[in-house]
Amino acid sequence: MKNTFFIPIVFLVQFCIWFVIGILFFSFTGDALYALAFKNIYPLFSNIQESLFFACFLGLILAVLNTFFYMMRHKTLVFLALFFIAILYFCGLLLGLPFLYKHTPNSKNFSLIQRQNLSYYSVEPKKIEHDDMGRRFVWLDKNKEGSKFYAVSIVDDTQFKTPPRVDFYLEIDLASPDAVFPAPNEVLSSTITIPNFLKTFYYELDRMHKDIGDSLQKGLFSYYLLIIPFALAVFLLIGFCFFSSWRMLNLLFCLLLMRFLFFLWPQISMFLLFPSILERFALIIGYQRVLPATYAGICGLFFIINIFVLFRRLLLKKATV
Amino acid sequence: MNELKKALPILLAHFVVGLLGCFVWAFIKGVPVDVIAPFVGGYKLRLAFVQFVSLIPSLFVSGLLLGYSLSFGSFHDHHIGRFSKDLFSCLKGGFFLSFMVIAFYIVLAEGLSPFAQKSLVHYKVLSNDYTDDIDLAEHFFEKALYNEAELYAQAALTIWPKNTRASQLLNEIQYKAVSDVDVKDEKTNKNTDFINTRGDKLTVLSAISISEEYFAEEDFFSSHYYAMLAVRMALGTDPNKEVALRLASHAWNKITMMEDSPKQRFDSRLFTIKKQAYAAIQREDWLQAYYILSSLYDEQKKYTDNQYDPDVERLLGVAQKGLLGSYFFIDETTGLDLFEAGRNVFFYHKEKNGGSAVVFFKGITFKKESGKEIAYLRDFEYAFFNVYNQCVYKIFVPYVKMMPVKNQENKLVPQLLLHSVDRTHKGEEVVPLIIEGEMNTALKNILLLDMPYDDIQLILSANQGINSMSLANLLSFAKKAEDYGFSHVRIVEKIIQRLAMPFLMLILAIFTLVIAWKFRLSNNDLFKARWIVFIPFFPLLSWIAVELIKYLAGLCIIPVVAWSPNFALALSLGILAFSFVGASVYFFAQRGD
Numbered sequence: 001m002k003n004t005f006f007i008p009i010v011f012l013v014q015f016c017i018w019f020v021i022g023i024l025f026f027s028f029t030g031d032a033l034y035a036l037a038f039k040n041i042y043p044l045f046s047n048i049q050e051s052l053f054f055a056c057f058l059g060l061i062l063a064v065l066n067t068f069f070y071m072m073r074h075k076t077l078v079f080l081a082l083f084f085i086a087i088l089y090f091c092g093l094l095l096g097l098p099f100l101y102k103h104t105p106n107s108k109n110f111s112l113i114q115r116q117n118l119s120y121y122s123v124e125p126k127k128i129e130h131d132d133m134g135r136r137f138v139w140l141d142k143n144k145e146g147s148k149f150y151a152v153s154i155v156d157d158t159q160f161k162t163p164p165r166v167d168f169y170l171e172i173d174l175a176s177p178d179a180v181f182p183a184p185n186e187v188l189s190s191t192i193t194i195p196n197f198l199k200t201f202y203y204e205l206d207r208m209h210k211d212i213g214d215s216l217q218k219g220l221f222s223y224y225l226l227i228i229p230f231a232l233a234v235f236l237l238i239g240f241c242f243f244s245s246w247r248m249l250n251l252l253f254c255l256l257l258m259r260f261l262f263f264l265w266p267q268i269s270m271f272l273l274f275p276s277i278l279e280r281f282a283l284i285i286g287y288q289r290v291l292p293a294t295y296a297g298i299c300g301l302f303f304i305i306n307i308f309v310l311f312r313r314l315l316l317k318k319a320t321v
Numbered sequence: 322m323n324e325l326k327k328a329l330p331i332l333l334a335h336f337v338v339g340l341l342g343c344f345v346w347a348f349i350k351g352v353p354v355d356v357i358a359p360f361v362g363g364y365k366l367r368l369a370f371v372q373f374v375s376l377i378p379s380l381f382v383s384g385l386l387l388g389y390s391l392s393f394g395s396f397h398d399h400h401i402g403r404f405s406k407d408l409f410s411c412l413k414g415g416f417f418l419s420f421m422v423i424a425f426y427i428v429l430a431e432g433l434s435p436f437a438q439k440s441l442v443h444y445k446v447l448s449n450d451y452t453d454d455i456d457l458a459e460h461f462f463e464k465a466l467y468n469e470a471e472l473y474a475q476a477a478l479t480i481w482p483k484n485t486r487a488s489q490l491l492n493e494i495q496y497k498a499v500s501d502v503d504v505k506d507e508k509t510n511k512n513t514d515f516i517n518t519r520g521d522k523l524t525v526l527s528a529i530s531i532s533e534e535y536f537a538e539e540d541f542f543s544s545h546y547y548a549m550l551a552v553r554m555a556l557g558t559d560p561n562k563e564v565a566l567r568l569a570s571h572a573w574n575k576i577t578m579m580e581d582s583p584k585q586r587f588d589s590r591l592f593t594i595k596k597q598a599y600a601a602i603q604r605e606d607w608l609q610a611y612y613i614l615s616s617l618y619d620e621q622k623k624y625t626d627n628q629y630d631p632d633v634e635r636l637l638g639v640a641q642k643g644l645l646g647s648y649f650f651i652d653e654t655t656g657l658d659l660f661e662a663g664r665n666v667f668f669y670h671k672e673k674n675g676g677s678a679v680v681f682f683k684g685i686t687f688k689k690e691s692g693k694e695i696a697y698l699r700d701f702e703y704a705f706f707n708v709y710n711q712c713v714y715k716i717f718v719p720y721v722k723m724m725p726v727k728n729q730e731n732k733l734v735p736q737l738l739l740h741s742v743d744r745t746h747k748g749e750e751v752v753p754l755i756i757e758g759e760m761n762t763a764l765k766n767i768l769l770l771d772m773p774y775d776d777i778q779l780i781l782s783a784n785q786g787i788n789s790m791s792l793a794n795l796l797s798f799a800k801k802a803e804d805y806g807f808s809h810v811r812i813v814e815k816i817i818q819r820l821a822m823p824f825l826m827l828i829l830a831i832f833t834l835v836i837a838w839k840f841r842l843s844n845n846d847l848f849k850a851r852w853i854v855f856i857p858f859f860p861l862l863s864w865i866a867v868e869l870i871k872y873l874a875g876l877c878i879i880p881v882v883a884w885s886p887n888f889a890l891a892l893s894l895g896i897l898a899f900s901f902v903g904a905s906v907y908f909f910a911q912r913g914d
Contacts, residue, residue, distance in 0.1 A: 127807070251836075
């Protein structure tokens with residue numbers, strides 16, 4: 001009983017933790033950190049402002065999941081605990097998020113993929129830089145105008161072992177739009193190599209953010225239509241938390257299914273998965289309703305599994321008694 | 322420790338399956354198109370090994386998670402309080418296992434994996450060389466330049482000895498070369514005796530006697546020759562040695578006073594040439610002396626009666642030794658490409674006098690010469706800039722010989738010999754091509770780089786990629802990186818990343834134990850066979866977690882290193898140590914349901 005009444009606290013604590021982690025995760029991008037390294041804090045602040053809305057959305061989703069994990073490990077009155085979670089979760093999603101979106105106009109600029117593109121270029125004299133064409137530069141100095149740099153470049157052309165190809169005094173006018181820039185400072189070149197799985201995830205989150213933002217601009221009904229089936233699907237993951245007697249396996253199910261729910265969003269939203277079927281489906285129910293309908297279908301499936309898990313546990317309990 | 326025994330087989334199973342998986346993956350995965358057939362097997366084996374090493378942290382986390390999650394099930398039958406002895410025992414076992422695996426990982430990742438990675442690069446380089454050599458051989462063959470074509474075809478065969486294409490090409494080249502060559506009349510070798518020689522068996526006394534005879538006949542060259550022969554034959558204690566020396570000296574004095582004239586006998590020419598060579602050696606014109614003596618030596622080798630002036634050979638040795646201090650022979654560089662230790666090396670170098678230089682070479686080959694390490698730099702380019710960053714000169718040399726020499730401060734610095742000469746033909750030489758500016762004549766032969774010789778190896782490693790540098794090299798290079806145009810910050814960042822990895826693995830291991838504890842198998846439950854289906858997902862999730870943590874740790878290092886590169890290492894290790902203690906306390910603070 002005591003654990004049950006802890007549930008709202010656990011949920012709120014989890015929300016706060018994941019909200020902060022979300023902001024940090026979305027804001028500490030290579031570009032912002034690179035600027036920070038050169039004592040320019042503005043890009044980081046800008047990222048934080050833009051990330052507030054989506055970090056809150058993701059915080060709510062992850063808070064639900066982690067509260068379920070807490071329930072896996074502690075004896076609670078399941079239905080009462082779920083009631084507490086549902087109130088907090090759906091209030092946050094249906095009331096809190098539209099409010100936050102309205103009051104954070106910068107949220108519209110949120111794009112994780114775009115943030116990974118470095119826009120800061122370091123032109124440090126006497127350092128070897130690389131560019132995409134396999135050339136290496138040594139920036140020697142600025143000229144009097146302050147806009148041109150003398151550089152040395154190497155083109156690694158090994159074909160027919162022709163004499164090497166060093167172009168000294170390659171003048172690069174940084175003001176020119178045609179200027180060939182060296183790659184950004186090497187400080188970041190290895191660390192900002194984002195793992196591919198993360199890039200894919202960023203892409204999915206960007207699409208999700210765009211759809212949610214568009215729906216909020218259309219109106220609350222449009223937003224509720226889009227978000228409720230997805231939110232419900234996440235909520236119905238509770239059944240998988242008690243699927244087997246090995247908690248680790250339940251944890252695995254929850255994490256994989258959660259990942260699946262995120263993966264599915266851009267696939268359905270952009271008609272990438274079974275496009276012909278989705279097109280036909282869209283003609284019947286309307287393009288805007290394909291995504292909610294898909295998640296509604298998943299909710300139905302999860303609901304059946306929840307019922308199955310509930311009955312199995314009841315039967316097991318009966319058998320033990 | 323009981324849990325350790327249960328978890329260990331699962332962990333080992335992870336490593337075994339992981340290793341097998343990597344080999345299967347490497348053999349299924351195609352190799353890059355440019356890797357040639359003889360290297361495919363070695364390439365795949367090394368690729369599998371490198372991949373396995375990179376997966377060790379993920380396999381370790383997954384093995385720990387599964388192993389301890391199952392073994393912690395035994396704690397379900399009794400209550401475990403916070404900071405209990407049971408948990409301490411588990412943590413001890415976990416630490417022991419973690420240290421063992423991390424030590425194993427460090428040995429593989431820092432010790433063996435860099436070699437395997439270098440081999441992968443080497444295979445690609447050799448494969449590219451093979452393709453280039455074949456292309457060039459065909460190119461020269463078409464242009465009827467058979468010598469060049471044969472050279473490249475042989476180089477290709479050295480890389481891939483059993484290749485039919487290369488051997489067929491070589492045969493075709495050789496056949497064509499022979500059939501196209503005009504049959505030339507053999508030149509008759511004229512045996513010209515420069516010195517009157519006698520075929521008798523000589524002793525010291527007889528040599529002196531002959532010398533005296535020639536002296537009396539005013540044939541001073543022969544007299545000198547036999548006197549010197551007696552000197553060489555005489556033992557150190559032989560009183561005749563002094564007599565012979567005196568006689569040689571007298572003969573030499575006469576020679577030096579003689580005038581060249583057509584009347585002189587032919588052997589006077591020998592001594593005139595020797596005189597010229599002596600004079601060149603005296604003024605340290607080694608190149609002149611070498612060619613004079615070399616042609617004389619070649620001439621003498623043609624004698625059929627084995628009578629030649631040993632002084633020529635001795636002086637040739639002296640001249641060659643002197644020459645090799647300032648020049649090198651063109652033929653020394655033949656076929657070096659195959660053994661190059663580095664390619665496309667490029668660095669910037671700040672001189673103490675305020676000037677700076679940019680150095681580039683396409684390849685470097687190390688060799689041992691009289692126990693001393695030397696190197697040949699291929700397609701060498703060097704540009705020197707003054708304090709105002711204006712180019713003073715820029716040169717290109719096809720081959721440069723580099724050797725360590727002591728500078729005025731008694732430190733070993735690289736000395737570059739820029740001038741190479743033909744071993745036999747005077748005038749056939751390779752000199753630096755001045756592309757820009759003007760170069761001091763004195764520098765056209767020898768260039769001293771104002772940097773420690775040992776740094777060359779570090780620069781080579783850095784040019785191959787900082788990622789492939791060993792930790793020891795990174796630590797040595799950190800303070801010097803800026804002197805050669807490499808970023809100190811970048812090197813420090815890489816060092817922190819490398820040093821942080823074992824700490825991160827340890828911290829991750831403790832958090833894994835926490836998760837394994839929290840989500841352990843229920844009381845009295847046995848592992849069900851159907852659960853095996855889901856086991857492959859655990860390494861996948863662990864891999865995602867490890868890669869994510871590595872990426873995030875890398876991101877966090879950036880501002881720390883950029884703001885305080887000198888304290889970044891201490892700061893980062895301090896944070897990691899603190900996190901490690903925190904994670905351990907968190908594990909202790911767990912309790913049973």
